[in-house]
Amino acid sequence: MSKNLENIKHITNGDYIVIPIETGYIKPNENLNSIINPAKEIMEDGDYLVIAETPVSVSQGRLVDESNYSPSLKAKFLTTVWSKYLWGYVFGPILGIKKRTIKNLRRLPKETYAHKEVVLQLYGLKHALKPASEAGIDLSNAPGTCVSLLPENPQKVAKQLKAEIGKNVCVMIIDTDATYKKNGKYFTGLPIAIDGIEANKGVIGYVKGQLGENMGSTPLGCSENISVEEGLKIANIAEDYQKSLATEMSTIHSVKSVLGTDESSVTIEALDSITHTPAVIIRKK
Incomplete structure (x- = not known):
């Protein structure tokens, strides 16, 4: 009971x-x-x-405090060209990913450069190539410029x-x-x-x-x-x-x-x- x-x-x-x-x-x-x-x-x-x-x-x-990471050219390319434009405007709509995800990709700020660098250094290219939610890193429930x-x-x-x-x-x-x-x-x-x-x-x-x-x-x-x-x-x-x-x-x-x-x-x-x-x-x- x-x-x-x-x-x-x-x-x-x-x-x-x-x-x-x-x-x-x-x-x-x-x-x-x-x-x-x-x-x-x-x-x-x-x-x-x-x-x-x-x-x-x-x-x-x-x-991990992302402000401690200096973004490389690769991180900047993956953020802007790959994630924001190719996934936000081409691959995302073709594959039918969530509209919310597409909207978020299209407004990726430059601050995301450091995030991509963290993913590259800690998890490698195959995770950094993922346009969002890379390697399960959480940006939303951590203080300041930290991620979990x-x-x-x-x-x-x-x-x-x-x-x-x-x-x-x-x-x-x-x-x-x-x-x-x-x-x-x-x-x-x-x-x-x-x-x-x-x-x-x-x-x-x-x-x-x-x-x-x-x-x-x-x-x-x-x-x-x-x-x-x-x-x-x-x-x-x-x-x-x-x-x-x-x-x-x-x-x-x-x-x-x-x-x-x-x-x-x-x-x-x-x-x-x-x-x-x-x-x-x-x-x-």
């Missing part, structure tokens, strides 16, 4: 109940107790705890968090960047994903994905050995909830509307001024 949810915020999504875990901004090198402590109280055996990748990365201190990289060893983190919760639950860390399906195979441009999803495909995965089926958010690591289909289903229920939030900062361009400040002027205090939902509990009804 499910615990009484009368006094706990929740919604239903088909056959599932979604219970958000709301916190302040999880700061660099801070533990994840603000997620784990309520999870311990609310979760039941068989529940899923789905955590966004960025709070995990920030808690690990995986922030993907978490280190998300599967290990998921297993550790399950052990802290101390119940028979499934902990999953996800990224909103897509997993695709083509010819019966699952793949993603992201550097990492759960077993069963071919990862680290970079721009090749992105292009191939536009010709296949977008399956939604990518499970990066999981405490259990689950099927790709189950992982994707649960990840997408979590993403559906995130998309419903007024405070969602899915891209760098949404930062200004949520926080009321320019992207490069974001402070930890500003990030901490809004309610964050870094995780949701998902329970079968």
Whole structure:
């Protein structure tokens, strides 16, 4: 029998109940107790705890200050000619990528030069050639000119968090960047994903994905050995909830509307001024 949810915020999504875990901004090198402590109280055996990748990365201190990188000619070319013009006006419309992505590409500022340099140096050309969301680097939930990289060893983190919760639950860390399906195979441009999803495909995965089926958010690591289909289903229920939030900062361009400040002027205090939902509990009804 499910615990009484009368006094706990929740919604239903088909056959599932979604219970958000709301916190302040999880700061660099801070533990994840603000997620784990309520999870311990609310979760039941068989529940899923789905955590966004960025709070995990920030808690690990995986922030990079892009102002420390001097853009090369290659980075400038990839930003302006390749991403802004070729993808924004030619490849993007031909392949039918999201109109929001095309709009964002067409207004790429010069400040993006340093971002491309970071991608080139840390992940290489195959990720830098991807026009947006390169290597899963998050620009929207980090202070100042910092960005957050993907978490280190998300599967290990998921297993550790399950052990802290101390119940028979499934902990999953996800990224909103897509997993695709083509010819019966699952793949993603992201550097990492759960077993069963071919990862680290970079721009090749992105292009191939536009010709296949977008399956939604990518499970990066999981405490259990689950099927790709189950992982994707649960990840997408979590993403559906995130998309419903007024405070969602899915891209760098949404930062200004949520926080009321320019992207490069974001402070930890500003990030901490809004309610964050870094995780949701998902329970079968």
